[in-house]
Amino acid sequence: MIYALRVFAAQLHTALVLTTTYRAEMILWALSGTLPIILMGVWGEAARTGAMPYTPVEMVRYFVAVLVVRQLTFVWVIWEFEEEVVTGRLSSLLLRPIDPVWNYVANHLAERLARLPMIALLVGLCFWLHPEAIFVPSPAVAATALGVTALSFIVRFLLQYTLAMACFVVERASSLESLSFIAFVFLSGMLAPLDLYPAWVANLAAWTPFPYFVYVPAQILVGADVDVPRAVGLLFVWGALLLIAQRWAWRRGVSRYSAMGA
Amino acid sequence: MLQAESLGKTYRVAEKESGMAGTLRHVFRRKTRDVHAVRDVTFHVAEGEFVGFIGANGAGKTTTLKMLSGLIRPSHGRVRVANFDPFRRQRAFLRQITLIMGQKQQLIWDLPAIDTLRINAAVYELERGEAERRVAELAEMLDVARLLTTPVRKLSLGERMKCELLAALLHHPRVLFLDEPTLGLDINAQEAIRGFLELYNQRYGATVLLTSHYMADITALCSRVLIIHEGSLLYDGSLTEIVERLMPSREIELHLAEPVPREVLAEFGEVSQLEGTSASLVVERSQVQRSVVAIFDRLRPIDLFVKEPAIERVIAPLLKGQGLGTP
Amino acid sequence: MKALARTIWLFWTTSLLAELEYRTNFAFSLLTSALNLVASLFTLSLFFRYDAELGGWSWGEAVMVLGTFTILQGFSATLLQPNLNRIVEHVRQGTLDFVLLKPIDTQLWLSLRRVSPWGLPDVLLGVGIVVYGAALGDVTWRGAIMGLGCLACSLVILYALWFMMAATTVWFVQIYNVTELLRALLDAGRFPIDAFPRGAYRFVFTFVVPVAFMTTVPVRALLGDASGPGLLAAFGLAATLAWAARALLHYALRDYTSASS
Numbered sequence: 001m002i003y004a005l006r007v008f009a010a011q012l013h014t015a016l017v018l019t020t021t022y023r024a025e026m027i028l029w030a031l032s033g034t035l036p037i038i039l040m041g042v043w044g045e046a047a048r049t050g051a052m053p054y055t056p057v058e059m060v061r062y063f064v065a066v067l068v069v070r071q072l073t074f075v076w077v078i079w080e081f082e083e084e085v086v087t088g089r090l091s092s093l094l095l096r097p098i099d100p101v102w103n104y105v106a107n108h109l110a111e112r113l114a115r116l117p118m119i120a121l122l123v124g125l126c127f128w129l130h131p132e133a134i135f136v137p138s139p140a141v142a143a144t145a146l147g148v149t150a151l152s153f154i155v156r157f158l159l160q161y162t163l164a165m166a167c168f169v170v171e172r173a174s175s176l177e178s179l180s181f182i183a184f185v186f187l188s189g190m191l192a193p194l195d196l197y198p199a200w201v202a203n204l205a206a207w208t209p210f211p212y213f214v215y216v217p218a219q220i221l222v223g224a225d226v227d228v229p230r231a232v233g234l235l236f237v238w239g240a241l242l243l244i245a246q247r248w249a250w251r252r253g254v255s256r257y258s259a260m261g262a
Numbered sequence: 263m264l265q266a267e268s269l270g271k272t273y274r275v276a277e278k279e280s281g282m283a284g285t286l287r288h289v290f291r292r293k294t295r296d297v298h299a300v301r302d303v304t305f306h307v308a309e310g311e312f313v314g315f316i317g318a319n320g321a322g323k324t325t326t327l328k329m330l331s332g333l334i335r336p337s338h339g340r341v342r343v344a345n346f347d348p349f350r351r352q353r354a355f356l357r358q359i360t361l362i363m364g365q366k367q368q369l370i371w372d373l374p375a376i377d378t379l380r381i382n383a384a385v386y387e388l389e390r391g392e393a394e395r396r397v398a399e400l401a402e403m404l405d406v407a408r409l410l411t412t413p414v415r416k417l418s419l420g421e422r423m424k425c426e427l428l429a430a431l432l433h434h435p436r437v438l439f440l441d442e443p444t445l446g447l448d449i450n451a452q453e454a455i456r457g458f459l460e461l462y463n464q465r466y467g468a469t470v471l472l473t474s475h476y477m478a479d480i481t482a483l484c485s486r487v488l489i490i491h492e493g494s495l496l497y498d499g500s501l502t503e504i505v506e507r508l509m510p511s512r513e514i515e516l517h518l519a520e521p522v523p524r525e526v527l528a529e530f531g532e533v534s535q536l537e538g539t540s541a542s543l544v545v546e547r548s549q550v551q552r553s554v555v556a557i558f559d560r561l562r563p564i565d566l567f568v569k570e571p572a573i574e575r576v577i578a579p580l581l582k583g584q585g586l587g588t589p
Numbered sequence: 590m591k592a593l594a595r596t597i598w599l600f601w602t603t604s605l606l607a608e609l610e611y612r613t614n615f616a617f618s619l620l621t622s623a624l625n626l627v628a629s630l631f632t633l634s635l636f637f638r639y640d641a642e643l644g645g646w647s648w649g650e651a652v653m654v655l656g657t658f659t660i661l662q663g664f665s666a667t668l669l670q671p672n673l674n675r676i677v678e679h680v681r682q683g684t685l686d687f688v689l690l691k692p693i694d695t696q697l698w699l700s701l702r703r704v705s706p707w708g709l710p711d712v713l714l715g716v717g718i719v720v721y722g723a724a725l726g727d728v729t730w731r732g733a734i735m736g737l738g739c740l741a742c743s744l745v746i747l748y749a750l751w752f753m754m755a756a757t758t759v760w761f762v763q764i765y766n767v768t769e770l771l772r773a774l775l776d777a778g779r780f781p782i783d784a785f786p787r788g789a790y791r792f793v794f795t796f797v798v799p800v801a802f803m804t805t806v807p808v809r810a811l812l813g814d815a816s817g818p819g820l821l822a823a824f825g826l827a828a829t830l831a832w833a834a835r836a837l838l839h840y841a842l843r844d845y846t847s848a849s850s
Binding site: 273328331332333334335351353354356357359360361363366367368370371372373377378380381384385386387 | 592595596599600603606607682683684686687689690691692693843844845846847
Binding site for chain 1: 620621624632635636638639640641643761763764765766767769770772773774776777780784785789790
């Protein structure tokens with residue numbers, strides 16, 4: 001256990017060093033998360049003239065929260081994994097005494113830490129554009145939101161990683177992620193607060209983990225009334241299901257991979 | 263055909279210390295230094311010549327080659343190839359040259375070579391019939407006719423390189439720039455490519471400039487060599503002459519019937535190796551004949567070889583910058 | 590000219606052949622395009638569901654803007670991404686040397702060497718949506734021609750911007766994903782420029798990343814609402830950016846250092 005922790009710490013360190021090498025690229029990836037800023041402009045204007053249950057200020061705050069949550073929960077493990085399967089690099093990772101997944105986790109965590117200044121910058125930009133919507137959540141709210149966000153990051157990671165297991169079987173499994181991504185964008189509350197959706201769509205979304213990836217944490221962050229225990233419980237359920245699926249697919253996949261002369 | 267006058271290339275490189283402090287300092291005060299990749303290189307190449315560039319890694323051979331082909335703008339000096347200024351990359355100029363780089367390919371990876379050839383034929387505006395003739399001819403010279411319909415990714419490295427050559431020479435360029443063309447290939451492939459280049463040079467009278475790490479390439483193909491060290495041209499002339507100048511000696515290898523003491527052997531030349539009944543002597547070129555006669559007379563060897571010293575050994579000190587010495 | 594046409598034909602046929610080695614994708618890209626469009630239309634409908642004004646644009650009109658955006662998206666997937674995003678690979682692997690020494694205009698090679706069929710569903714669906722939106726309103730023939738002209742300008746503007754960003758990788762290989770930033774900002778083109786608040790938003794999306802010219806102006810022209818100066822600005826912008834793209838490439842290649850062996 002201690003050994004595994006030390007290996008992970010080393011991986012994390014390496015990943016952190018890499019973030020400075022690839023900082024230009026990283027900054028650009030972070031800055032490309034501008035969709036919430038675009039949407040807050042349009043939705044903010046719309047709320048002024050329309051009859052929606054949100055005031056313009058509330059709309060803007062919602063999308064600021066969406067921006068923060070999205071930046072914190074961004075996952076790309078399927079691309080990394082696909083690359084390693086295709087190039088055969090996975091073989092060397094499999095020979096290590098620690099599951100390859102920790103390598104990807106380390107990369108994500110390091111990138112997340114390095115990304116924090118960019119997130120602050122983007123939030124600053126939002127508040128400069130919409131000074132009337134500036135808000136600072138209370139420590140309790142911030143802590144809860146952060147906790148739920150961390151949990152949703154784990155589940156989001158598991159979802160993509162489970163889909164990544166298809167790399168063992170199919171040539172371009174990232175296509176699966178493209179489909180999943182459409183569903184994610186549509187049902188996670190990134191395009192609009194989910195309670196603006198017609199009831200049947202919102203109900204459909206409730207059966208998927210997507211609303212818990214962005215909508216729920218964002219609503220917590222803006223201080224709305226959210227059933228936090230329920231959200232946490234559902235995230236745990238999804239997490240458990242995905243973990244089981246992933247482990248099963250992993251075992252099957254690795255034995256197939258090795259059998260084909262990795 | 264080719265003239266380079268006081269050709270030079272200087273790069274400005276940023277100097278940055280590692281670590282956080284270094285990065286911050288670098289943001290506020292940039293320190294740069296000039297790297298002189300090529301300094302004042304002057305030479306002329308006539309049409310049909312086969313010239314080799316030798317030098318250590320980073321000596322400036324490839325940079326010089328790329329200035330001649332028009333890829334890099336010279337920092338100073340003049341260069342003219344086939345009466346063109348290469349860097350302007352005019353269409354008429356580009357039609358007459360080709361660049362072949364070892365381990366870098368222009369063939370389309372997922373498709374058979376013939377598809378890349380069709381594109382090249384169109385790019386160089388070759389008539390279909392003419393293109394087919396040339397493909398057939400070059401394919402025969404390279405022995406790759408049956409490989410042209412196989413996807414490139416399925417070919418071996420040697421086969422791929424041969425197809426690369428075909429694609430690069432389809433338009434019958436008058437000037438060939440070859441940058442390490444045999445890099446990474448096995449002996450058979452290297453020899454095949456050397457044979458082909460020699461044949462091409464003879465058949466079409468093309469001017470060839472070649473850089474290579476493998477002395478075998480240079481000795482097999484180039485009558486003339488240019489030795490470049492740290493950006494400067496150290497030597498321009500025949501290969502045999504420089505070898506003679508640097509090491510005017512030969513090696514005599516002996517296999518004797520019974521062991522002979524070192525002092526006895528030393529009478530015939532400098533003993534460089536002695537192991538049981540095998541020995542190697544280094545003898546000055548002009549003394550070889552006399553030494554051989556004397557050895558046969560007095561030692562009665564079972565076997566005797568007269569060898570030229572390995573060229574790598576001869577050139578190596580030069581590449582390390584130890585100068586040419588006096589002729 | 591004929592030789593050039595033959596060359597481009599070969600470029601594209603070989604490119605398609607190479608892409609089709611991965612056969613699964615066409616039906617799939619059609620599916621993803623359709624789903625994306627449904628999601629976008631749905632989101633747009635939300636605005637109207639709550640009686641928002643969306644800058645004074647009606648449903649039919651707003652839908653046309655979305656359709657134009659989708660066409661541009663398809664265009665970028667068909668021609669821009671497969672070609673321009675590859676420039677950095679050429680620089681990294683040293684194969685840009687081969688491109689530079691071919692007797693064909695370098696910009697042409699870099700821009701038209703490949704074509705990807707995966708972007709076509711977006712183009713087709715976008716056109717379909719624009720036609721649907723046009724049918725809801727009344728569009729004259731004159732408007733249609735003006736609109737098409739402006740759309741052509743949009744394509745040129747998008748190409749030029751994308752090209753310039755990709756060309757910077759000749760200097761800085763590390764910022765290869767700068768075109769992603771462009772793509773992200775283009776998302777503003779889903780909405781008519783008037784839907785954005787006055788001030789910073791409209792300024793940025795008109796003068797910094799001219800998204801307004803790319804989607805709003807062609808639809809305005811289609812509807813017969815375009816002013817003379819507006820159209821002139823669109824053409825002028827397209828011409829200027831096209832010239833700037835070429836100039837930038839020339840400038841970048843002057844200092845090209847080429848990978849060492």
